[in-house]
Amino acid sequence: MDWQWDFTFEVVLPRLWEAAGVTVYATVMSFLFALLGGLILMLLKTSRFRLVSFVAGEVIEFIRATPLLVQIFFLFFVLPQFGILLPPLTTGILAISIYNSALTAEVYRAGLQSVPRGQWEAAKALNIPTHRVYQRIIIPQSLPPIIPALGNYLVAIFKETPLLSFVAVGEIMHASKLIGSQYYRFTEAVTIAGIFFLVLSLISAVGIRAVERYVNKRILH
Amino acid sequence: MTDPKIRFEKVTKRYGALVVLDQLQFEVAEGEVVTIIGPSGSGKTTVLRVLMTLEPIQDGIIWVGGEPLNKMWSGDRLVPASEAHIRSVRSRIGMVFQNFNLFPHMTALENCIEAPVQSLKLPKSEAVERAVELLEMVGLDDKRSHYPSQLSGGQQQRVAIARALAMRPKIILFDEPTSALDPEMVGEVLTVIRELASAHSYTILLVTHQMGFAREISNRVCFFDQGRIVEQGEPGRLFESPRNERLKLFLSKILQA
Numbered sequence: 001m002d003w004q005w006d007f008t009f010e011v012v013l014p015r016l017w018e019a020a021g022v023t024v025y026a027t028v029m030s031f032l033f034a035l036l037g038g039l040i041l042m043l044l045k046t047s048r049f050r051l052v053s054f055v056a057g058e059v060i061e062f063i064r065a066t067p068l069l070v071q072i073f074f075l076f077f078v079l080p081q082f083g084i085l086l087p088p089l090t091t092g093i094l095a096i097s098i099y100n101s102a103l104t105a106e107v108y109r110a111g112l113q114s115v116p117r118g119q120w121e122a123a124k125a126l127n128i129p130t131h132r133v134y135q136r137i138i139i140p141q142s143l144p145p146i147i148p149a150l151g152n153y154l155v156a157i158f159k160e161t162p163l164l165s166f167v168a169v170g171e172i173m174h175a176s177k178l179i180g181s182q183y184y185r186f187t188e189a190v191t192i193a194g195i196f197f198l199v200l201s202l203i204s205a206v207g208i209r210a211v212e213r214y215v216n217k218r219i220l221h
Numbered sequence: 222m223t224d225p226k227i228r229f230e231k232v233t234k235r236y237g238a239l240v241v242l243d244q245l246q247f248e249v250a251e252g253e254v255v256t257i258i259g260p261s262g263s264g265k266t267t268v269l270r271v272l273m274t275l276e277p278i279q280d281g282i283i284w285v286g287g288e289p290l291n292k293m294w295s296g297d298r299l300v301p302a303s304e305a306h307i308r309s310v311r312s313r314i315g316m317v318f319q320n321f322n323l324f325p326h327m328t329a330l331e332n333c334i335e336a337p338v339q340s341l342k343l344p345k346s347e348a349v350e351r352a353v354e355l356l357e358m359v360g361l362d363d364k365r366s367h368y369p370s371q372l373s374g375g376q377q378q379r380v381a382i383a384r385a386l387a388m389r390p391k392i393i394l395f396d397e398p399t400s401a402l403d404p405e406m407v408g409e410v411l412t413v414i415r416e417l418a419s420a421h422s423y424t425i426l427l428v429t430h431q432m433g434f435a436r437e438i439s440n441r442v443c444f445f446d447q448g449r450i451v452e453q454g455e456p457g458r459l460f461e462s463p464r465n466e467r468l469k470l471f472l473s474k475i476l477q478a
């Protein structure tokens with residue numbers, strides 16, 4: 001195999017190092033917004049107002065039924081037509097956040113529903129105020145199923161960020177492609193980008209397992 | 222006679238087209254221990270659940286200590302009860318469930334102080350003091366820092382009783398409190414209920430299939446069938462000389478089992 005170490009150390013690593021920062025930044029921001037967005041969508045979907053919950057349900061379905069890449073292109077080309085000019089990275093983070101909000105909304109809903117009805121009934125029989133029931137009884141018990149599911153979405157988002165290369169966001173995949181076309185050498189850059197994804201995914205998986213174990217120990221005993 | 226502690230006035234409960242309580246008339250006096258028996262699906266659990274406001278009723282009025290539960294006074298008219306009104310009347314009632322429904326992420330002690338702190342707004346130290354007394358009363362003082370998963374079924378149900386008592390209810394509802402227990406643990410739970418019944422300070426409504434126990438502790442036994450009380454009376458009389466055919470059939474089946 002034709003692998004050039006000089007080229008790797010002098011050109012590839014420095015440029016990918018910078019781009020890796022963009023990937024991590026896009027991942028973390030998208031994840032945080034998706035956590036928040038999913039919460040909002042879930043609350044809207046379980047709203048008492050039929051119209052609100054109907055619209056939220058349809059929006060979630062729509063988001064889940066279209067490919068993320070289409071949504072990225074859509075925001076990238078359509079927002080400017082409405083006079084909304086955002087940097088590509090911001091647009092990309094927005095698209096990934098919205099897409100994953102529809103998925104985390106479902107995680108929250110399933111988590112809350114996994115708490116047995118008897119818990120609600122016992123709390124009501126004890127006259128505990130509703131917001132306290134959520135805070136002290138329902139939410140803590142819904143965390144064990146929610147946390148690993150959210151962790152999976154963190155890794156999924158991380159692996160979705162290369163899609164941003166299609167709209168010229170300078171993340172790691174985009175940087176690899178640029179190096180490739182500039183020097184007519186793809187092997188080093190693409191391999192290192194792959195290793196980068198592999199290593200960080202593995203580290204995240206270990207981290208998620210640790211959080212999961214901690215939560216289970218605190219809550220389930 | 223004073224006002225009954227609990228009064229069902231033509232209470233109807235339906236699930237869709239299924240009528241579960243059919244214009245039920247039912248009264249329990251203060252300090253009375255009443256056992257409800259009857260075949261499966263006759264509406265026994267439903268009586269307790271509507272009284273605990275876990276289920277709405279479609280028609281009629283439930284009175285608790287002379288106050289309407291599902292309605293409230295507006296001048297001299299009864300209007301649908303507000304959430305605040307329901308909360309205030311409900312605070313006089315405690316319930317013990319068939320499968321305990323303890324909070325699994327809290328210790329026995331935490332289970333018993335949660336509602337007093339969150340609902341009655343008791344200072345924590347006072348709630349702890351009361352909870353410790355109650356756990357002592359049910360014989361679980363040494364288990365206060367155990368989680369439900371670390372307790373046997375009988376112990377869990379005794380914690381659940383202590384938890385209900387911590388709210389100082391006047392009325393306690395028991396829905397088949399020993400049905401989910403292994404036979405060797407039934408006794409310890411019945412002992413606690415027996416003690417509460419003999420204290421005469423609680424009005425108790427009990428659903429059970431333990432006829433011997435019903436007979437021993439009840440002032441009155443009500444036989445439910447298809448959402449109505451078909452026969453009721455003092456336990457000795459009811460068990461020895463039942464009049465209603467369906468009650469006779471029910472008792473013969475139970476005694477055979």
Ligand SMILES: Nc1ncnc2c1ncn2[C@@H]1O[C@H](COP(=O)(O)OP(=O)(O)OP(=O)(O)O)[C@@H](O)[C@H]1O
Nearest residue numbers: 236237239241259260261262263264265266267268
């Ligand atoms: N949530 C519900 N939705 C629809 N039907 C219900 C519901 N809860 C109870 N029922 C029906 O209402 C009827 C009375 O139920 P209930 O639980 O009061 O019976 P029960 O006398 O306690 O019986 P068991 O001895 O089996 O506990 C049954 O036919 C039951 O199927």
Ligand SMILES: [Mg+2]
Nearest residue numbers: 265266267397
């Ligand atoms: Mg029942």
